[in-house]
Amino acid sequence: xxxxxxxLLEQFFREGVQLSLxxxxxxxxxxxxxxxxxxxxxxxxxSYTIDNGGEFKVLNFYGPGSIFPLSPALRTxxxxxxxMVRGTIYFECMTGAVLYxxxxxxxxxxxxxxxxxxxxxxxxxxxxxxxxxxxxxxxxFRTARNRIVHQLxxxxxxxxxxxxxGIRISLPITHQDLSDNLGMARETVTREFxxxxxxxxxxxxxxxxxxxxxxxxxxxLET
Amino acid sequence: xxxxxxxLLEQFFREGVQLSLxxxxxxxxxxxxxxxxxxxxxxxxxSYTIDNGGEFKVLNFYGPGSIFPLSPALRTxxxxxxxMVRGTIYFECMTGAVLYxxxxxxxxxxxxxxxxxxxxxxxxxxxxxxxxxxxxxxxxFRTARNRIVHQLxxxxxxxxxxxxxGIRISLPITHQDLSDNLGMARETVTREFxxxxxxxxxxxxxxxxxxxxxxxxxxxLET
DNA sequence: CGCCCGGTTGACTACAATCAACCCATGTGG
DNA sequence: CCACATGGGTTGATTGTAGTCAACCGGGCG
Numbered sequence: 001x002x003x004x005x006x007x008l009l010e011q012f013f014r015e016g017v018q019l020s021l022x023x024x025x026x027x028x029x030x031x032x033x034x035x036x037x038x039x040x041x042x043x044x045x046x047s048y049t050i051d052n053g054g055e056f057k058v059l060n061f062y063g064p065g066s067i068f069p070l071s072p073a074l075r076t077x078x079x080x081x082x083x084m085v086r087g088t089i090y091f092e093c094m095t096g097a098v099l100y101x102x103x104x105x106x107x108x109x110x111x112x113x114x115x116x117x118x119x120x121x122x123x124x125x126x127x128x129x130x131x132x133x134x135x136x137x138x139x140x141f142r143t144a145r146n147r148i149v150h151q152l153x154x155x156x157x158x159x160x161x162x163x164x165x166g167i168r169i170s171l172p173i174t175h176q177d178l179s180d181n182l183g184m185a186r187e188t189v190t191r192e193f194x195x196x197x198x199x200x201x202x203x204x205x206x207x208x209x210x211x212x213x214x215x216x217x218x219x220x221l222e223t
Numbered sequence: 224x225x226x227x228x229x230x231l232l233e234q235f236f237r238e239g240v241q242l243s244l245x246x247x248x249x250x251x252x253x254x255x256x257x258x259x260x261x262x263x264x265x266x267x268x269x270s271y272t273i274d275n276g277g278e279f280k281v282l283n284f285y286g287p288g289s290i291f292p293l294s295p296a297l298r299t300x301x302x303x304x305x306x307m308v309r310g311t312i313y314f315e316c317m318t319g320a321v322l323y324x325x326x327x328x329x330x331x332x333x334x335x336x337x338x339x340x341x342x343x344x345x346x347x348x349x350x351x352x353x354x355x356x357x358x359x360x361x362x363x364f365r366t367a368r369n370r371i372v373h374q375l376x377x378x379x380x381x382x383x384x385x386x387x388x389g390i391r392i393s394l395p396i397t398h399q400d401l402s403d404n405l406g407m408a409r410e411t412v413t414r415e416f417x418x419x420x421x422x423x424x425x426x427x428x429x430x431x432x433x434x435x436x437x438x439x440x441x442x443x444l445e446t
Numbered sequence: 447c448g449c450c451c452g453g454t455t456g457a458c459t460a461c462a463a464t465c466a467a468c469c470c471a472t473g474t475g476g
Numbered sequence: 477c478c479a480c481a482t483g484g485g486t487t488g489a490t491t492g493t494a495g496t497c498a499a500c501c502g503g504g505c506g
Contacts, residue, residue: 142493143493143494144493144494184494184495185494185495185496187494187495187496188493188494188495191494
């Protein structure tokens with residue numbers, strides 16, 4: 001749903017190089033010159049930083065149709081403004097993945113060639129933007145439980161597939177990923193998942209999360 | 224200095240209606256039809272939501288040169304996609320403020336008329352995006368102290384004015400605002416400010432924050 | 447086989463939320 | 477002009493949540 005049908009952009013990327021990557025492979029990090037841009041054809045990618053204290057901080061998750069890294073690519077040297085975020089941002093495959101890769105310069109030429117492309121791109125950026133906004137809302141909850149519940153709802157919005165009266169989150173996420181995403185300990189995620197499972201709000205099998213009733217889940221946030 | 228020189232956009236807004244608002248006035252909320260867009264000429268604005276539990280969550284701060292609300296304005300009904308964020312987002316003046324107001328439709332016409340404008344706008348969105356990214360990093364720290372220190376550095380990046388061997392944050396922020404921004408209790412902010420002041424990392428007078436040494440502050444995050 | 451990763455569980459502890467006062471400055475209405 | 481309310485800041489005492497440390501389990505894989 002939030003992943004927009006980027007007809008023009010997808011067409012452009014499909015003329016690029018196709019890459020097949022395995023889980024845990026790092027696609028790109030922001031220390032590199034930003035000379036490539038990627039479209040995800042298949043599979044899932046996460047972005048994260050490692051802070052000065054050595055903590056992993058998972059910033060975002062990307063699925064089929066997503067384009068990255070937008071911010072470093074669009075902030076070219078030519079305009080004299082550099083990427084504002086401190087520290088290196090890594091993009092790593094969470095699963096096996098198929099990506100299309102294009103040269104940043106070609107990418108910039110392409111988006112400047114056609115206002116329609118600029119528009120598509122704007123929606124990509126906005127979509128990311130809103131994903132962060134929604135995560136940021138989750139992070140501001142006081143209890144681990146609420147943080148997790150809110151983030152599950154956000155992930156359902158973005159990666160949810162309707163399955164018999166419920167939503168299955170198609171992103172294969174580990175407790176570790178989620179805890180790094182929410183700034184909490186891995187064990188806390190396990191414990192809250194245990195509670196939510198016991199109370200019937202979620203069902204899990206290996207790394208799949210099924211949410212039988214989003215409305216009920218939403219009501220949890222009211223307390 | 225992340226606030227970009229938006230020559231074309233500023234020119235456009237200056238042809239609009241000028242508004243003078245007092246502190247605490249709400250400029251816009253996302254329940255309204257998104258029929259207006261604003262440029263801040265002078266003063267400061269914050270955006271926040273109120274969650275189901277009644278907690279205030281301050282999402283972002285805006286200063287002179289900022290344009291808002293970007294996301295609702297750019298997501299017009301015409302493209303069939305609605306604003307993804309749950310709940311209402313309010314934009315409220317933190318100080319007396321002078322704004323320019325333009326009609327959303329005119330705004331959309333204008334940005335479509337010239338690729339140069341689209342580019343400026345893209346930088347506005349990216350700038351916001353990166354601000355959120357940086358805040359999100361702060362929110363993922365485990366301790367209140369680190370969350371506060373990181374956010375002070377982010378605010379210094381965005382609102383810092385160099386003053387004799389240090390940085391003064393020009394945003395007049397209250398403990399309440401900062402605590403709502405970082406998802407913590409007001410008293411916790413007071414206590415950590417007290418500590419940081421005692422240790423010489425910050426100086427405060429009424430609602431002004433002065434950071435004598437950003438590097439030293441940065442080093443705090445390593446523990 | 448043994449290692450590593452992901453998940454689970456228990457015990458203990460520290461940090462921050464909460465509740466409760468209180469101070470001070472400002473603004474406002476009688 | 478005083479009385480009072482309000483908002484911002486400060487401080488202390490208490491409690492609960494979640495972080496930490498530790499151990500263990502199961503499965504996949506070299």
